[in-house]
Amino acid sequence: MPIIGAPAIDRANNALREYDYVTLKNPSAVSGKVTLVRFYLSNTIIKSYAGTVYITVPGPPATILTREKTADLGGFAAGYHEVVTDLAVEPGDYIAFWHNRAGAGIGGYHDLDTTGGAGTWARSSPFSGLNGGPGFTLQAAFELSLEGTIVVTTAKGFSKAYIIG
Secondary structure, eight states, X not given: OXXXXXXXXXXXXXXXXXEEEEEOXXXXXXXXXXXXXXXXXXXXXXXXXXXXXXXXXXXXSEEEEESSOOEEOOOBOSEEEEEEEEEEEOTTOEEEEEEOOSBTTBOXXXXXXXXXXXXXXXXXXXXXXXXXXXXXXXXXXXXXXXXXEEEEOSOOOOOOEEEOO
16 A cells, blocks of 8 residues: 555654644655555654645745644554555645644654654644634655555545544
């Protein structure tokens, strides 16, 4: 099955919380559904979303829009996670992620490499549900620990998320 995004592995650095992140590694080459999203967290988060997005204005700063609906993934402890989703994807789309912290003064970080990556669009966005819009800044060497498995289809649908790991 086709893959979108960068491998969901333990990485050397951390992505700041309450940012929309769009990983530029491995955009979709097919139409279909992202049926499984995988990611790696440095510590606990209490809220997160995933979605597929496309760039309407390349920037900088970029304008990035959500493909259809995003998946409300929920909260997770540190480590590797897999979540079943139903996210529409088209050729050229990217996978995106947003998360918040575990509580006041507590981290809540997603794993990230900051050197040698494929690049990531980032935008400070408190309380985001990955609603898209302008203001994304390119972080040229960043690579977020985030990937999805695509099932090739021709029909579009709605996003759903079920925790399985």
